[in-house]
Amino acid sequence: MGLIVRTPWSRIGEIIASETALTALRLSLVVATAAAAISLVLGFPIAWALARAEFRGKTFVRTLVVLPLVMPPVVAGVGLLAAFGRRGVVGSWLYEAFGVQVTFTTGAAVLAATFVSLPLAVLVLEVGLRGLDDRLEDAASTLGASRAYTLRRVVLPLMGSQIVAALVLAWARALGEFGATITFAGNLQGRTQTLPLAVFERLQTDPEAAFAVSMLLIGLAFVVILGLRGRFLR
Amino acid sequence: MRRWACLLVAGASLLAGCSDPEGAGATSERALTVSAASSLTEVFTEIGDAFESANPGVSVTFNFGPSDGLATQINEGAPVDVFASASPTWGDAVQDDGPGVTGRADFARNELAILVPSDNPAGIEGIDDLSEDDLRLVLAAEGVPAGDYAREILANAGIAGAALANVVSNEEDVKAVITKVLSGDADAGIGYVTDVTPGVGDQITLVPIPDDVNVIATYPIAVVSGSEEADLAQRFVDYVLGAGQRTLAEYGFLPA
Numbered sequence: 313m314g315l316i317v318r319t320p321w322s323r324i325g326e327i328i329a330s331e332t333a334l335t336a337l338r339l340s341l342v343v344a345t346a347a348a349a350i351s352l353v354l355g356f357p358i359a360w361a362l363a364r365a366e367f368r369g370k371t372f373v374r375t376l377v378v379l380p381l382v383m384p385p386v387v388a389g390v391g392l393l394a395a396f397g398r399r400g401v402v403g404s405w406l407y408e409a410f411g412v413q414v415t416f417t418t419g420a421a422v423l424a425a426t427f428v429s430l431p432l433a434v435l436v437l438e439v440g441l442r443g444l445d446d447r448l449e450d451a452a453s454t455l456g457a458s459r460a461y462t463l464r465r466v467v468l469p470l471m472g473s474q475i476v477a478a479l480v481l482a483w484a485r486a487l488g489e490f491g492a493t494i495t496f497a498g499n500l501q502g503r504t505q506t507l508p509l510a511v512f513e514r515l516q517t518d519p520e521a522a523f524a525v526s527m528l529l530i531g532l533a534f535v536v537i538l539g540l541r542g543r544f545l546r
Numbered sequence: 547m548r549r550w551a552c553l554l555v556a557g558a559s560l561l562a563g564c565s566d567p568e569g570a571g572a573t574s575e576r577a578l579t580v581s582a583a584s585s586l587t588e589v590f591t592e593i594g595d596a597f598e599s600a601n602p603g604v605s606v607t608f609n610f611g612p613s614d615g616l617a618t619q620i621n622e623g624a625p626v627d628v629f630a631s632a633s634p635t636w637g638d639a640v641q642d643d644g645p646g647v648t649g650r651a652d653f654a655r656n657e658l659a660i661l662v663p664s665d666n667p668a669g670i671e672g673i674d675d676l677s678e679d680d681l682r683l684v685l686a687a688e689g690v691p692a693g694d695y696a697r698e699i700l701a702n703a704g705i706a707g708a709a710l711a712n713v714v715s716n717e718e719d720v721k722a723v724i725t726k727v728l729s730g731d732a733d734a735g736i737g738y739v740t741d742v743t744p745g746v747g748d749q750i751t752l753v754p755i756p757d758d759v760n761v762i763a764t765y766p767i768a769v770v771s772g773s774e775e776a777d778l779a780q781r782f783v784d785y786v787l788g789a790g791q792r793t794l795a796e797y798g799f800l801p802a
Contacts, residue, residue, distance in 0.1 A: 398667075399730040415731040416682060416714035498715025498726065499687070505716075513716070516615040517689040519622060 319527050320520040327524040335502045336510035337528065340487055343418065343506055347425035347486035348479050351433035354426075355478065359437035364446070381431045388427055389495025396423065396496070420497035421504045425486035432485050433478040440474030441467075480540045484533055507532075578778055579625060581609040581616040583632035583691065583765065584719040585656065588743050589797040590630070593790040597782055600789075604778065612719035614689040620644050620770055627779040630767040630786070632656070632720075633691035637766035648776070650768035652802035653786050654794050658695050658761055659739045660753040661727050668733035673755050676700070676734060677708035684715045684723050684732035692720035695761045696736035702759035724750070738763065740798040764802065 320327070327333060361367070362374055380388055396403040396414040406412045414420050444467065452462040468475070490508040497504040499513065507529045515522035582590045587610045594606040609616065609626065617636040620626050621644035629647065631637045641647045662670045668681050676683055686693030693716065700706040714732070717723045723735040728749055742752050767786055769779040786794075791801065 393729055393731070397729050397731050413682070413731070415729075494718070498684070499717065500713065500715050503714075512718070513687055516612055516618055516687070516718075519618055 315523055315526055315530070318520075319523045323520065324524045324527065327521045328528050330521075332501060332505075332510060332514075333507075333521075333525050333528065336505050336507045336525070337532075339418070339421075339502065339505065340507040340529075343421045343425050344483050344486040346422045347429050347489075348433075348483035350422070350426045351430045351482040351486075352437075352475065352479055355430055355433035355437055355482075359434045359441055362434070363438045363441035377434050378431050380428050385428065385489065385491025386495050389424065389492035392420075392424060392427060392492060392496040396420070415496060416498045416500065416504065418497075418503055421493050421506060424492035424496050425489045428489055428492060429482035429485040433482040436474055436478040436481060437471070440471050440478075444470055477540070480536060484536060487529070487533065576604050576775060576778055578604060578606045578627050578775055578782060579609060580606055580628040580630065580782065581611070581620060581624070581626045582628075582630040583613045583616070584610045584721045585632050585692065585738050585740060585763075586610065586630060586765070587721065588745075589740070589794055589799065592797075593786060593793050596789065596793070597785050600785070601778075601781070606782065610721075612686070612690040614639075614691075615719070617644065625774075626770050627773040627775050628767065628782055629770050630765060631691070632763055632765055633694065634764055634766055635694075636691070637768060640770065641768070644770075646771035647768035648771060649780050649783050650766055651783070651787055652764050653767045653790070654765040654802055655800040656738045656740055656763040656765065656798075657755075657800065658692070658699060658736060658763065659742075659755055661724065661735045661737050661741060662733065662751050662753060663727055663730045664749050664751050665730070666751060667730070670734050670753055672753065673699070673703045673759060674705060676712065677705040678712075681712040682714045682731070682733045683709060683712040684717060684726045684735040685713055686720050686723050686737075687716035687718065690717075690719055691763060692723065692737055693717075695763055698761050699736065699755060699759055702761070743797070762800070765799075 358377060362370065393400060393415070395401050398404065398407050398413055398415065403414055406414065414423065448466055449462050452466050453459070488508060489506070490512065493504065493506060494509055494512070499505050499509050505513070507525060511522050511525045511529065514525060580590070580594070590608060594608060598604055598606055613631040613633060613636040616629065617631065617639040620629060620640050629637070629640055637650065641650065660670060660673065660676065662668070668678065670676070685696045688694060688697065697706065700709045715726060717726065720737045720741060723737050724741050724746065726732040727735045728746055739752060742750050767783050769776055769783055773779045795801070
């Protein structure tokens with residue numbers, strides 16, 4: 313509400329069409345989409361293991377998976393820095409072996425966004441897999457279907473709406489990611505400055521522009537959730 | 547802490563009761579909110595402690611951040627009693643576009659310097675090295691005093707084009723620049739000579755910028771108009787201009 317009142321509607325077109333806002337919008341879409349896709353690809357096997365397999369330490373693994381959801385994003389950023397920074401556990405190895413530095417790249421922004429959106433994807437997919445009658449899979453295999461065939465022709469089609477829901481939730485969370493990104497990936501226009509970072513930077517000097525870009529972000533999320541409700545979350 | 551201790555006592559013995567810690571002192575506590583540039587974090591924390599000791603019953607709360615962001619907060623109505631900015635620009639912003647100020651005075655100056663991780667991975671030895679290819683340079687964002695000064699210095703040195711192309715991140719404030727240098731992820735950053743504080747001194751090396759291209763930052767301080775503790779706020783300003791000067795010098799600030 314406050315935002316609606318304070319947004320400079322007469323300037324909004326100009327602010328949103330500004331190069332900074334458009335660059336940030338484009339980058340946000342790329343980063344959020346990449347993070348959602350990776351979350352789905354990584355999240356599916358994890359969710360599968362949590363829903364179907366029996367193994368020791370399952371509760372521990374589930375806790376670990378969900379942890380980033382409740383972690384303050386700055387802490388996530390510090391953690392990523394400790395792992396993938398130039399002096400980090402993995403980062404120092406990458407740097408020495410391949411001369412690759414993760415921090416300050418778009419990849420780092422994607423990594424930060426994936427870190428916080430993966431748990432959502434896993435949770436949604438796990439619930440979906442649990443709701444699936446596993447006798448269907450048994451039936452498919454007794455009829456001679458291979459596991460891959462069962463996955464492709466039986467499980468995935470039945471999971472359609474959960475997969476979309478997982479994608480959209482992960483996408484939305486990735487779109488809003490701020491703390492881990494600014495801590496770990498830095499803030500550079502066109503490379504790591506996503507919409508939330510653009511809002512934050514603008515707020516320091518031109519609050520009106522920050523309100524306008526915030527409206528853009530809210531509008532984007534609103535449209536996506538509306539679309540999702542219409543189709544999948546009845 | 548005191549409140550927790552208080553709760554513990556209350557839990558142990560309900561009969562003993564538990565007086566409100568705020569009212570525990572002989573006089574009611576007076577609170578002062580000071581918004582100060584992030585480059586003042588260490589020195590103002592010490593000055594604040596000294597001011598509290600000199601004025602029993604007074605508690606000073608600091609809000610450290612980028613001067614531009616602090617000015618915006620004040621102009622948006624944040625209840626702040628004293629504003630200390632790392633550049634006159636944002637002092638002016640509060641004075642002219644915000645609630646206004648009283649008792650404004652410059653209280654310190656500060657030199658800028660190149661900051662590199664102590665292992666100096668890019669081998670930076672002078673300002674011209676900042677235009678080298680494939681360097682990861684981190685600056686404070688435009689609008690942040692340290693960021694504006696840095697851009698001015700690069701222009702003075704005639705390397706703005708190449709050096710700005712090396713910028714990998716525009717940070718929220720000068721302390722965030724230090725963080726990126728400390729982690730070793732940035733090859734170099736531009737901050738203040740006072741940023742090499744004892745806490746980080748062994749992990750950061752300072753590379754001086756020649757005087758003919760360097761910029762000296764001027765720090766103004768003032769009481770924000772509308773402060774409910776205007777008298778006390780003015781006392782704090784006077785303290786910074788008086789007794790606080792020695793502390794500022796100890797931390798490497800130059801007199802105004």
